[in-house]
Each structure stands twice: as structure tokens, then as C-alpha cells.
Amino acid sequence: MITGINHITLSVCDLEKSFKFYTEILGCQAIANWKTGAYLLAGDLWLCLSLDSSTRTNPMEEYTHIAFSISEERFLEYSDRLKVLRVKQWKQNTSEGDSIYILDPDHHKLELHIGDLSSRITATQKAPYKDMKFFSESVNSQQSTVNSQTPKNIQILSKPTNTKIAIQGVNVLTPDGWLEDATVLIEDGQFTSIDQASSPNGFHLINAQGLQMLPGIIDLHGDAFERMICPRPGVNFPLSIAIADNDRNLLASGITTFYCSITDSYEPGLRSRDSARALIDFILGAGKQVLNCNHRIHIRHEEANIAGHQELCDWMVSGRVHILSINDHLPPPGNQKRLSRYLNSVKQRSSMSIEEIEELINQVTERRHEGDVQIEQLVDLAHTYGIPLASHDDDSLEKVTLSQQRRVAIAEFPATVDLAAKSREYGAAVLMGAPNLVRGGSHLGLMSVTEAVKNNVIDCLCSDYHYPSLFYAPFKLQELGLMPFEQAWSLVSSRPAEAAGISDQKGKIAPGLDADFLLISPDNSLPSAITAISSVYVAGKEVARYQT
Known part of the structure; x- marks a missing residue:
């Protein structure tokens, strides 16, 4: 008598590619591999991959396929991942229980399915197939369980x-x-x-x-996604996985519209133009299929980044930039405090040595004046195409005056109460970071949100580098007696919408x-x-x- 399925062998034409598909994408456990094959475990099922030059080159037209069990908690995570990675689907689900039907690299038809024989029989007893007969009143189901890393009280x-x-x-x-x-x-x-x-x-x-x-909640400035991509210096995760994970963190913090604050810098790696391009392409492309939070693009352009100017202009003209902020994080010559802070910041997001960072600073400093004309062109484009323009860290009256000349709409993180007041006088909305309030002050020792509220020089709050703070902030303002909750909530909803020019939508x-x-x-x-x-x-x- 047959006691079960002993193993399944699949012919493959590229062993390395198939091995990665089944282990890295589907999550099978690797047991052994050799020059022409591999043994894996899919739950309790022994799966063999066998190198075969006669492997099919197209999917077979018939319905024959292999269905793998997956837990309900992990289904949407796997479904989203497969879509992000553009794994081909061969059928849409019409049966009881959630399923996704995919092709492996060798066109074998696979299914990831929630449920088992017992649940299928229960469903078909209520709605039988044509001429269906049942030979047993009960079915003992055996179902492999996939361990879930998603908290059980969270459902996407x-x-x-x-x-x-x-x-x-x-x-x-x-x-x-x-x-x-x-x-x-x-x-x-x-x-x-x-x-x-x-x-x-x-x-x-x-x-x-x-x-x-x-x-x-509408978040006009948030860059905590960088820690999803690069959790440790020099350690990077695939962009699609990092941003999909980040999307869940946004929702968990109540953020429904997110201006992804992408730094367009002269630095290599995380804040490079290549990285910015990849983020924009994913968020405005394949990401639309898997991201639930409404994503928009906030480009934080470094004044000293003179490379790829025309590409940035093209992004603005084509509607791929929804906020443009002008940043200047390059340490001025002779300012040791700014230099030390910058060196430490770059070290945290790259594997560059201190010497390499210092050499980069020297090279960029020599050519930074070449960016002056480019900046004015970007400012003109922003006004021509209705893109809200933001200043960043204005810490002097001269900078506030320049921002006024540029007709800045959003003043991000002005350094003092007086500078914030000056920014509001010329019509800018003052944006500050919610972590500043929740932590009890600025991590740079600048104006606190508490000061700004007491002096009525604040219009909006953003997550800055910590998403949950944006949800906590209105409760904190109420708790401190600084503002009624209803007014405080407008700092994270209606007033950011007004500042970004989307109050007719959100x-x-x-x-x-x-x-x-x-x-x-x-x-x-x-x-x-x-x-x-x-x-x-x-x-x-x-x-x-x-x-x-």
C-alpha cells in the first residue's frame, strides 16, 4: 500500500539558478547539492533538482502542477515578494482558499496554496462540483506549517x-x-x-x-527607509524587499501618504544618484503593485552634487519629483564640528574609511561652485512645473533671505525661533521633525518643537528618521498641554497636505x-x-x- 509521496524530482537546465529560486525565493531548506543535482526540503517534502539537458523550454499546456502549502500569515508576504521579483504567473486563482500560481525557471507549474484537503472537502460539500461523490465523511489532513516572522496581531x-x-x-x-x-x-x-x-x-x-x-497621516520628509536598505555600514538588502518591508512600517505608524525623502548626493552607495534612480524606478514602477501606502518622491538634492544635472531636470519635467528640497551637508572649510559630524554620518551608511571620506570632501569642495547655476535652474523648473520647493536647515538670516528669493514653500528644520518666524513671514510652511518632540529636543541642539509651538512658528511635523514619532506627536502635544489634540492632529494631516499642494485630494x-x-x-x-x-x-x- 502506498503511504505517501516519497519525493519529487524536477529536471532543471541551470542548477544554480533553480537552486536559488527554490531556496531564496520559495524558502525551501537546502540539504545537499552536487555538480548535477540538489536535495531540498519543502516543509516535510523531499524535493530533488536534477540537471537535465532535455528540460522543457516552455510550460506544458495541461493543468498538471505541484502545489506547496503555505500558512495564511505568510501568504501575502510571499505573494508580494513574487510580484516584486516578477516571477511569472500561469493562472489566476478560482478555487477555494487563496493561491498564487507561478512558473519556476524551467517552466514547471507550481502553486502556493492556503488550506488542505479537509478545507477543500468542507467547501465542496457546500458547493459540490458537477457529479461529485464523497467516499468518506471525514478527512484527516496533514498540513505543513511555515513559521511566520510576521507578528500575529498584524494582518496585511x-x-x-x-x-x-x-x-x-x-x-x-x-x-x-x-x-x-x-x-x-x-x-x-x-x-x-x-x-x-x-x-x-x-x-x-x-x-x-x-x-x-x-x-x-501625511509624511513630507522621512528617510528611515535607508536603514531598511542598509541596516549596517556596507550591508545592503535588495531594494524591493527593503521598500516593501518599509511600507508595512509606514502603515503600522498610521502613515497613509509618504514622501520618500531620497538624497541625491555626491556620495557613493546609499545616497548616490544610482541609488536615487533605482528607488524612483521601483516606487513609481513595480512598487505600485505591492506598496499600500501612497508613495510620492521627495528629492533632497545636495547643492554640491553637480553630476547628472540633466537627468534630474528630466525627472522634474516628467512628473517624477513631487517635492524638491535644496540641501547643503558639505562641511565648510575650517568648521571642525560640522566635519566631525559629517564624517560620523557617512561612516554609519558606508564602508568608506575616514581617509576616503576626507578625500571625497576635498574633491567635491573644489567643484561645488559649479552647482550654483544648476541650483537656480532647478528652482525655476520647480516653479514652472508646480513642484513644491523646500529649504533645509536654514541657520542664518542670509539663508532665510535666499530661501525667500527662491520662493520656498516649505522651510525644513529652521535653526531658531527667529529664523522660523522669518520663514513664515514670507509664506513658507515651517516643517519640523516629530522625533524632536517625542525625544524632548533636537539631536543637533537646535530649536525644539516645544519652543516652536510655544512661539507659534510651526506648521507641520514629519517623521524625519523615525516613523512612529509622527503618530505619537499629537498625543505628546496634548499631554504637555501645548495644543488640543484636534489641532495637534492637523500638524500631521491637513497642514502637510496644504504645504505640499495636495489639500484638494488628501x-x-x-x-x-x-x-x-x-x-x-x-x-x-x-x-x-x-x-x-x-x-x-x-x-x-x-x-x-x-x-x-
Whole structure:
């Protein structure tokens, strides 16, 4: 009597390529390999790869395929990864249980499937196939379990097909204040109605009794994704994996619109033009299929970076840049404090030696004047094509005056209260980092958010280098008695939308705007406020759930 499947052997034409596919992409365990073959484990299944010159060159037309089990917790992670890596699919799922159907490098038809024979029989007993007969009343299922590294209280959700949603019984933070026990109607990704009287027909109903609805957070300046790409000096992860992982961190912090702050520098590696290009290409290309947070591009252009000027101009003209900030992190000659800080910063994101960094600084300093004309061309392009222009770290009246001449829309991190006030006088929105508030001050010893709030010289907050701080900040401002929560939340939602020129699309819970919002439990305080997030919605679709 047959007791089970002993092993499966697959013919392959390129052993190294197939070995990497099954181990690195699908996650099979490598047991042994040799010149013409390899042994792997897929759960408890013995899988053999065998080098064969007669391996098929196209998929077979028949339905024959191998289905691997995968846990529900890991399915979307694997599905997203396969899409990012552009693994070919050969079929769309129409059966019980989630599945993704893919081809391996040798065109073998594979399936990753949630469920087992027991769940399939349960489903078909309710809806039998034509002329279906059952030979046993019970089925003992054996299912391999894939260990999950995703926290069990976090679910990244597939997008519902119903475009008409009614969220009922929720307390909503509207532009006019709180509206209690409201019904919020959403159609085609936008708010259509917020009131206390709607009894909708034809809508998918969601009971949000006891929850609060807040506008989704808009982050104009965040670069914590760099630590996803390069967690240690000289150690880099594949861009697609790093940014997909970063997307989940954004959602976990309540951020629904993210201006990915990409440094366009003269440095090699993480902050190079090559890196900037790769990030833009992924985010605006393949990333659209896997990223749930609304991503936009914020280019932080270093004044001293004179290479590739025309390419940057082309990006702006073609609509690939959504905020342009002018940065100058090159240490001025003779400023030892700035030099030491810069050397330490570059060391943390590269494997360059101190001597190599110093030589780079010398080379760039000699030619930095060549960038002056380029900067003015970029400023003109920004105004011509409606791209918000930002200054960065203005620490003198001369710099603020120059920013005024450039008609800067956003003043990032001005150094003092007086300089922030001057920036607001000429019409710029002052943007400061939420970590400054949460930590209790600037890590560079400059103006604190607390000072800025007390002197009324702040308009917006951003995550800077720590996403969760942007969610915590309004709670902190309320806790310190500096600002009512409703006003504080506008610093991370409606006012950033205004500064970036997207207030006609985002930032408020109001008819006609994109339905980007959070559902949270009420009555929260630090330090556990972030655990109150129940669900995150982008364009009317629930993209993450943290409580059930």
C-alpha cells in the first residue's frame, strides 16, 4: 500500500539558478547539492533538482502542477515578494482558499496554496462540483506549517472588490471637530458623505462602534527607509524587499501618504544618484503593485552634487519629483564640528574609511561652485512645473533671505525661533521633525518643537528618521498641554497636505477627498498610543488591520 509521496524530482537546465529560486525565493531548506543535482526540503517534502539537458523550454499546456502549502500569515508576504521579483504567473486563482500560481525557471507549474484537503472537502460539500461523490465523511489532513516572522496581531489585507463602503457608529474627526456616532460613506476610494443620518443601501457595512476615525497621516520628509536598505555600514538588502518591508512600517505608524525623502548626493552607495534612480524606478514602477501606502518622491538634492544635472531636470519635467528640497551637508572649510559630524554620518551608511571620506570632501569642495547655476535652474523648473520647493536647515538670516528669493514653500528644520518666524513671514510652511518632540529636543541642539509651538512658528511635523514619532506627536502635544489634540492632529494631516499642494485630494475627512484614514481605539495616552490603531485605510480600502 502506498503511504505517501516519497519525493519529487524536477529536471532543471541551470542548477544554480533553480537552486536559488527554490531556496531564496520559495524558502525551501537546502540539504545537499552536487555538480548535477540538489536535495531540498519543502516543509516535510523531499524535493530533488536534477540537471537535465532535455528540460522543457516552455510550460506544458495541461493543468498538471505541484502545489506547496503555505500558512495564511505568510501568504501575502510571499505573494508580494513574487510580484516584486516578477516571477511569472500561469493562472489566476478560482478555487477555494487563496493561491498564487507561478512558473519556476524551467517552466514547471507550481502553486502556493492556503488550506488542505479537509478545507477543500468542507467547501465542496457546500458547493459540490458537477457529479461529485464523497467516499468518506471525514478527512484527516496533514498540513505543513511555515513559521511566520510576521507578528500575529498584524494582518496585511487583500483589497476588497466592493467600492461602496459605509462605516457606521464611528466618532469622526472632521474639519469642524468631532462628529459622534456618524456614518461615513465611501465610493470609488473617496469620501462622499459624513453625517449622523445615513441609512445606506447597496454599501458594504462596517461596524466601527466605539472607534475613532482620524485622517491618515501625511509624511513630507522621512528617510528611515535607508536603514531598511542598509541596516549596517556596507550591508545592503535588495531594494524591493527593503521598500516593501518599509511600507508595512509606514502603515503600522498610521502613515497613509509618504514622501520618500531620497538624497541625491555626491556620495557613493546609499545616497548616490544610482541609488536615487533605482528607488524612483521601483516606487513609481513595480512598487505600485505591492506598496499600500501612497508613495510620492521627495528629492533632497545636495547643492554640491553637480553630476547628472540633466537627468534630474528630466525627472522634474516628467512628473517624477513631487517635492524638491535644496540641501547643503558639505562641511565648510575650517568648521571642525560640522566635519566631525559629517564624517560620523557617512561612516554609519558606508564602508568608506575616514581617509576616503576626507578625500571625497576635498574633491567635491573644489567643484561645488559649479552647482550654483544648476541650483537656480532647478528652482525655476520647480516653479514652472508646480513642484513644491523646500529649504533645509536654514541657520542664518542670509539663508532665510535666499530661501525667500527662491520662493520656498516649505522651510525644513529652521535653526531658531527667529529664523522660523522669518520663514513664515514670507509664506513658507515651517516643517519640523516629530522625533524632536517625542525625544524632548533636537539631536543637533537646535530649536525644539516645544519652543516652536510655544512661539507659534510651526506648521507641520514629519517623521524625519523615525516613523512612529509622527503618530505619537499629537498625543505628546496634548499631554504637555501645548495644543488640543484636534489641532495637534492637523500638524500631521491637513497642514502637510496644504504645504505640499495636495489639500484638494488628501488631509481631511470630507466629501470629495481621498478616503485615507485610521480607525483607532479612544482614550489613549503615551507610551502605548500607537497600539490603539485598529485599521488603516488607503483610498477606501483596508490595507492593514491590527485589532479584530
